Amino acid sequence: MxxxxxxxxxxxxxxxxxxxxxxxxxxxxxxxxxxxxxxxxxxxxxxxxxxxxxxxxxxxxxxxxxxxxxxxxxxxxxxxxxxxxxxxxxxxxxxxxxxxxxxxxxxxxxxxxxxxxxxxxxxxxxxxxxxxxxxxxxxxxxxxxxxxxxxxxxxxxxxxxxxxxxxxxxxxxxxxxxxxxxxxxxxxxxxxxxxxxxxxxxxxxxxxxxxRERFEAIQSMHEDLIETVQARLPPRTERPNAALMFAGKQPETFTPYRISGGGANKEHFRAVGIEDAFEGTGVEGYTGSESLDYETLLEIDPDSLLLRYHGRGMTRAEFEDTVIPYLEDHNLGSELTAVQEGRVFRGGPIYAGPLHNLFMIERYATGLYPTQFEEDQLIDRDRLATIITEGVQE
Known part of the structure; x- marks a missing residue:
């Protein structure tokens, strides 16, 4: 050493x-x-x-x-x-x-x-x-x-x-x-x-x-966002489930990563009421070796796909211009409900801090529930930036 x-x-x-x-x-x-x-x-x-x-x-x-x-x-x-x-x-x-x-x-x-x-x-x-x-x-x-x-x-x-x-x-x-x-x-x-x-x-x-003051100000924004989102969520029976998986830019296999497994990097999923599509299917969480092919994924047929590891720093636009078209053109991927109904999203970072968390709650609320959240932004970006750069203003 x-x-x-x-x-x-x-x-x-x-x-x-x-x-x-x-x-x-x-x-x-x-x-x-x-x-x-x-x-x-x-x-x-x-x-x-x-x-x-x-x-x-x-x-x-x-x-x-x-x-x-x-x-x-x-x-x-x-x-x-x-x-x-x-x-x-x-x-x-x-x-x-x-x-x-x-x-x-x-x-x-x-x-x-x-x-x-x-x-x-x-x-x-x-x-x-x-x-x-x-x-x-x-x-x-x-x-x-x-x-x-x-x-x-x-x-x-x-x-x-x-x-x-x-x-x-x-x-x-x-x-x-x-x-x-x-x-x-x-x-x-x-x-x-x-x-x-x-x-x-x-x-x-x-x-x-x-x-302490910066923490409490951001915590307050987080609590307000959670309250706003959860008050407008549809009934549980009308919420789409999701399969959280690791996948490349042109995926042929997928590695499952269970939403129900707990941890800070899944708190935003729970905040917007996403259920684990693998629950009750026998699919285990990430072990480093288990993988799913399209045939297995079609049997489960998740309502939504949340994909990780599709490229470092890939923007939403880049994801939508590369990964999604690949799935739409794939002879089996195109049959997935999530692909056909436009519910394929980036899965977010593995190590999610409080700022990640705020933006992902907004992203999944507006993406999964467009009828309930017609606006694009639920976070006051100017207020959040001011808290970070200038501190709490009297």
Whole structure:
């Protein structure tokens, strides 16, 4: 493993950021205790609308608690932050902290098209350190020298399995602490500690960067959007189901990815009442090996198709000019109900942050229910951009 501790005798860890040893104990290395369902006592608590930090009255220090790490203490707001998955980067962008972002685990998994609709909102994707390069090097962490790693440590030891516990300890002690929770899916056996919803995790990140007002303003927009959409949805029996799948630009096979599987990257589907077309069919979720051909898909015949991995950064227009015509001209694909009735959509990013979430709720509500949502836009883009770029105005 690159970045041996002997090559970095002078610690670079920030003096103003430290672990609360009495709270953490072995949580970083072993995760948190849980019952057989992976639930912990904290899992029944509602964090929305409540503070996730504690602050001492006589100084500027504060702490943020998030499983599986525990409590991290800050003596000032971190200026440089190293996230892993794009959902956490999107949170930082939403909180006006794009310049603090240092890293991404894989650039191709970060969709930024929605920023084009928000005046003044952007991020330098090419300027981020890509952490995945045939593994994850510790040397990249030393070179970034970030103030905090917004990374679930189990992402490195269990999901990608490129580090062991000693690697985590080395970077924690010599560079900066970890804080984060892998939230995009709920299907990993090793994730035996609390999951957070998208907005629960977003609130934790807001506490890290001390941007409570921005968080609450965006949360309010999200709640208003949900209320508007759900008040106008047709009865459940009249809502189309959908098959969420990975597919290429000219798909001949499809890899299923279950809407019902849980996780932050599916919260927008639930918000607009989409049912899983694979429910009760025996089709399992994503395993990396299962695939469906057109014959099998025709037997299920979903009302809608939600396709992912059709091309990095492909716009809606590009999708409609390439993927959809291919399906319409395909001798079997053209027989699918979803194709014939014009309900083929991009499936959205795998790592969906709060800004992704807002735009996808709007996209699927207006796309799936054109009678109920005749307007093209349900989000006040100017208001959202102002919150991000200028903060909350009095």
């Amino acid at each position: 690159a970045g041996d501790a002997s090559e970095h005798e002078a610690p670079t860890r920030r003096d103003y950021m430290k672990y609360s040893g009495t709270v953490l104990g072995g949580a970083l290395l072993a995760g948190c205790s849980s019952d057989s369902n992976g639930d912990t006592p904290e899992q029944t608590e509602t964090t929305t609308g409540t503070s996730t930090e504690t602050q001492q009255p006589d100084d500027q220090s504060y702490s943020v608690t998030m499983e599986p790490v525990g409590t991290v203490e800050f003596e000032s707001v971190p200026e440089t932050i190293a996230p892993f998955t794009a959902d956490y980067i999107d949170m930082l962008v939403a909180l006006g902290q794009a310049d603090a972002v240092q890293s991404i685990w894989y650039r191709g998994r970060y969709k930024t098209i929605h920023y084009d609709d928000l005046d003044g909102v952007s991020i330098d994707l090419d300027g981020l350190t890509q952490l995945w390069n045939a593994g994850v090097s510790k040397e990249a962490f030393y070179e970034m020298n970030a103030d905090v790693h917004l990374i679930d440590p189990h992402s490195l030891t269990d999901w990608l399995a490129t580090w062991d516990q000693s690697d985590l300890e080395e970077i924690r002690n010599n560079v900066a602490p970890f804080l984060g929770n892998l939230i995009f899916r709920h299907t990993d056996d090793w994730h035996d500690y609390r999951y957070y919803s998208l907005y629960e995790a977003f609130e934790k990140v807001a506490a890290v960067v001390q941007e």
